[in-house]
Amino acid sequence: MKKRVTLTFPRRTVHMPVTYRLAKEFNVAANIIRAQVAPNQVGKLVVELLGDIDEIDASIDWMRSHDIIVSVTSREIVIDETICVDCGLCTGVCPTEALSLHHQTFQLQFTRSRCVLCEQCIPACPVLAISTTF
């Protein structure tokens, strides 16, 4: 199964090779969607965990035991359809084409699974229709 989680690393665990340990000890592949890591600072990682359901759960327990905050409800891009005017300006800055225009109606479409949360679409929107959850 696949599970998207946000990991927050306290300063002392930033040095830990987490993705290596997940693969080696739990056979869980961690696909990094987004990362914000610097030495001696709180780090954030959005990852998609791929593996056996029990092993994913075990790996999450293990990370929590090492003071890594695991948030299962990860941050998401939200488009307010009552504000959006379907101009499509955001589609030009979206690196993964999660935001695209329907080829016939030219209405904005958002393919959530492709979104890597780079957030470039947020300042690009001229009517401020795009935000993130929490």
Next chain:
Amino acid sequence: MGVQRTITEINAKIVQKTAIALTVTEVKQRALTESIADIAATVDVITTGTFEPMESTGAMLNIGHTDPPIKIRHCWLDDVPVYAGLGAVDLYLGATMPPEIPPDGEAQERGGGHVIEALIAGKSVPLRATGHVTDCYPRASLDTSIRAETINQFYLFNPRNLYQNFIVGVNGSDRPLYTYLGVLQPTLGNAVYSNPGAMSPLLNDPDLTVVGIGTKIFLGGGVGYVAWEGTQHFPLQKRLENRTPIGPAATVALIGDAKQMSPDWVRGCYFKHYGPSIMLGVGVPMPVLNEAVVARCAVQDDAIVAPVMDFSIPRRVRPTFGLVSYAQLKSGRISIEGQTVRTAPLASLYRSQRVAEELKQWITAGDFTLTEPVAPLPSDRAFLSQDRIDTAMRLDT
């Protein structure tokens, strides 16, 4: 010769609710399989539309006199400065004017366009004004709030709308550029086009044969009129054989009662690190007076082009990477010097289409008749610039 109709004949059919109106998209579709003559014989009006940012847009307001009266000289609507150098309580609110924020205040991503939208939505907007005290106008200041229904006149008067074609913006530099076309990513990271192409009103009447001063239009969800030529009106732009221009060309000034308008079609907008503006829905009916009107409306996206401009060169005349067709632009990718570049529109193609559909509904329902232009728009305006020779910059040769 083919079919010939007059506006009077078309209007008689509209009033009887027997007029046949098609959107320009429907006409282009039919033109792929049917002859121009057949379409002209069966269609009375073709509706075009656009929904795009139009910076040279603004609202005229007359707020009514206070007691004692005031001659307003400085005025702010929701902190956005308003021009007050007219009659005592006449105000002009420009769409791109940013708010005046106190030095310790937070920057705000809004401006005149948002105030216009709020008034059209029926909202109450704070008004602050100071006056020039005279014997006629003893009052010195005013602090109140206004709504569309509490003021006398509230109409849009837009000095430049409906650009007949525009440009495509790219960025050849190594840092992002924040422009009126939105963010342009470095090293040709994206390309932005702002005209909806073949469905755009003035590209379907390239020589302004049926559109003129006095033409009745759909403006922001209400009824408006072409008032004059637009600022920077440049009909002498180079044109293709089908008469569509290869870059920015004709423009029109539009006027219409904002009290009839809807925030669905008038939306304040903001471009990061560039400033506020307004997005406007405008629809123009093309009366099928003869076959030539249909022939012009049959033009397709692959037969209309726009120049690709590099915004990294901070000059009035920017280098161009050549011309691309709207069919290429709408496919989502263009090729610039061998590099594939993703394109994004700035006009809402979806809403542009909806404007044309809405206007078609009005005509079919008998609610919108057409007008005969009272004067043609000029066809020979030069495009002047403020060029001057800067001697300090000149190198001795």
